[in-house]
Amino acid sequence: xxxxxxxxxxxxxxxxxxxxxxxxxxxxxxxxxxxxxxxxxxxxxxxxxxxxxxxxxxxxxxxxxxxxxxxxxxxxxxxxxxxxxxxxxxxxxxxxxxxxxxxxxxxxxxxxxxxxxxxxxxxxxxxxxxxxxxxxxxxxxxxxxxxxxxxxxxxxxxxxxxxxxxxxxxxxxxxxxxxxxxxxxxxxxxxxxxxxxxxxxxxxxxxxxxxxxxxxxxxxxxxxxxxxxxxxxxxxxxxxxxxxxxxxxxxxxxxxxxxxxxxxxxxxxxxxxxxxxxxxxxxxxxxxxxxxxxxxxxxxxxxxxxxxxxxxxxxxxxxxxxxxxxxxxxxxxxxxxxxxxxxxxxxxxxxxxxxxxxxxxxxxxxxxxxxxxxxxxxxxxxxxxxxxxxxxxxxxxxxxxxxxxxxxxxxxxxxxxxxxxxxx
Ligand code: ADP
Ligand code: ASP
Ligand code: MG
Numbered sequence: 001x002x003x004x005x006x007x008x009x010x011x012x013x014x015x016x017x018x019x020x021x022x023x024x025x026x027x028x029x030x031x032x033x034x035x036x037x038x039x040x041x042x043x044x045x046x047x048x049x050x051x052x053x054x055x056x057x058x059x060x061x062x063x064x065x066x067x068x069x070x071x072x073x074x075x076x077x078x079x080x081x082x083x084x085x086x087x088x089x090x091x092x093x094x095x096x097x098x099x100x101x102x103x104x105x106x107x108x109x110x111x112x113x114x115x116x117x118x119x120x121x122x123x124x125x126x127x128x129x130x131x132x133x134x135x136x137x138x139x140x141x142x143x144x145x146x147x148x149x150x151x152x153x154x155x156x157x158x159x160x161x162x163x164x165x166x167x168x169x170x171x172x173x174x175x176x177x178x179x180x181x182x183x184x185x186x187x188x189x190x191x192x193x194x195x196x197x198x199x200x201x202x203x204x205x206x207x208x209x210x211x212x213x214x215x216x217x218x219x220x221x222x223x224x225x226x227x228x229x230x231x232x233x234x235x236x237x238x239x240x241x242x243x244x245x246x247x248x249x250x251x252x253x254x255x256x257x258x259x260x261x262x263x264x265x266x267x268x269x270x271x272x273x274x275x276x277x278x279x280x281x282x283x284x285x286x287x288x289x290x291x292x293x294x295x296x297x298x299x300x301x302x303x304x305x306x307x308x309x310x311x312x313x314x315x316x317x318x319x320x321x322x323x324x325x326x327x328x329x330x331x332x333x334x335x336x337x338x339x340x341x342x343x344x345x346x347x348x349x350x351x352x353x354x355x356x357x358x359x360x361x362x363x364x365x366x367x368x369x370x371x372x373x374x375x376x377x378x379x380x381x382x383x384x385x386x387x388x389x390x391x392x393x394x395x396x397x398x399x400x401x402x403x404x405x406x407x408x409x410x411x412x413x414x415x416x417x418x419x420x421x422x423x424x
Contacts, residue, residue: 002174003035003132007142007164010044011181012238013084016091023091024242025179026137030097035132037171039142039164040088042080047143047157050077070115074144074154078104081141081160089139099137102128104152109145109163117156119221120145120163125170132171140167161222169229176226176233177255178218183237184256185210185217187421188273192409195422198254199271203261206271206366209398213362214276218258226258233258261366269367269374270419273412276360277405279309280333281390284324284340285351289316296346297324304339306332310360310391310402325391327402330356358390359408362400363415375399381418387411 006029008022022040029036042050054073059065085101092099104111107127111118131138142160147153155162161178168176185207186196202210204227211220217235226233236255245253257263287293294313301308309327316322328336333354340352368374375392378399382389387410391402403411416422 001033001035003037003171004029005037005039005164005168005171005173005176007039007160007176007178008041008238009160009178009180010041010046012179013040013042013088014044016087018238019084019087019091021242022088022179022238023095023097025238026088026092027095027097028242030137037128037132037138037140037167037173038088039140039160039167040081040084041142041160042084046080046083047077050080071147071151074115074118074147074152078141078144078152078154081143085139085141089137092137092139097137098135099139100131101139101141103141104145104163105150107140107145107167109166111145111147111153111155113148113153115147115151115153118145118147118153120155120166120225123166123170125167125172128167128171156219156221158216158219159221161219162225165222165225165229165231165233168231168233169225174232176231178222178233178235179238180217180235181237181239182217182235183240183254184235185215185258185272187271188412188416189215189275193273193413193416195413195416197421197423199256201257201259201264202271203264203366204258205261205397206364207258209362209364210272210274213274213360213364213398213400214278215272215274223258230260267367268365269371270363270365270421271367272364273415273419273421274362274364275408275412276362277408278330279327279358279360279402280330280336280354280356281325281327281358281402282333282336282340282352282354284347285353286321287324287350288348289320289322293347294324296343297340300339300343300346301328301336304335306336306339310393310400312391327358327360327391357405358402359405359411360400360402361408361411361415362398363419364398366397368397368399377418378415381414382411385410385414387414 055065058068089099089101110121142163184198190196208223311326389401
């Protein structure tokens, strides 16, 4: 007997028929003698609809619909998961499987006070263990918990992944299965590269980079948590037939295990390619080339809580002015511009340009640590397609380039081929 946490994302619970299919996956594990807790997302599209209602309500009168009380946002958007957890419990009961639904506060899963994007502080696993030990399936609403003032808090978009991994850690589960609409983690987003290959295993650290750099298959925080708490996390498809799935030569279903680096026998130099359209480029033209300017620019942005990612500064030809280019989250583009305009007194005269028509494409692999020439291979491949690079950042296990958004698919496909990742 094992203790399992199964998580089903929005597409997997998109309607009652799909919830029945999910219940068959749950039934299979229960019949195999396992203790099971299930974490569910809202039906696909529901969270977006709820966010839309919030913005509509907030735009009452002449108000900006993007500014609203985060606690009330949470009260609204957390409701999607409440519906699915109840529906799955009803379907399971109808199939003769004892089940009970739980919302975040009923566990309790406590969070900090960052409503809208709260972090999990603590989970009491006792009640869930008790439920599972008496043979009931605990069906838990993902994405939500209870904040320090007793109000519902949500964990940021995609947060049900984090709920699932955190609950798996709290109940000491043997595995956390993340069921989604693809049968694992691929070398890149299979929706844009049909030649992407499924990876059997990915190291926590690589998965963390892939998720942070745009692979939305897992929420970044879920991977951080899995890495810290050593939760064996298995990404798999809910669309596999629940009754016939589960058998390769080793008795394993198709999917991707996120695990320790030591468990990976054959490491590749490059494991995957990710892309993110969530960044905007800002360039300060002819800014003074003297000490203190970078401090004034990035100090002002930091004070406004705007994260800066890639930074490029040229050495000036004439020793007096230079260009400074960097990226910020696309949602912060307008705010960053006004912060910089307001800080002109310290920065000095400069022309501020910005564009959200950019994409960051990243090449990731732990094998890069021990291989030279990985970056130049990317630059050569992109050059061969006439793709211009606006900015570059590298770390031990990744290289990111900023390019025009129009070239996203071409760049991802080109790099995928260049690093030998295409499936045969
Ligand atoms: P869920 O609703 O189950 O949480 P998501 O839409 O959040 O599902 O995540 C699954 C999607 O992630 C896939 O449909 C796929 O398009 C996308 N994706 C992006 N990068 C990758 C990748 N490297 N491997 C697999 N899926 C990826
Ligand atoms: N329903 C939430 C969202 O769409 C959480 C999740 O699905 O993980 O972001
Ligand atoms: Mg998701």
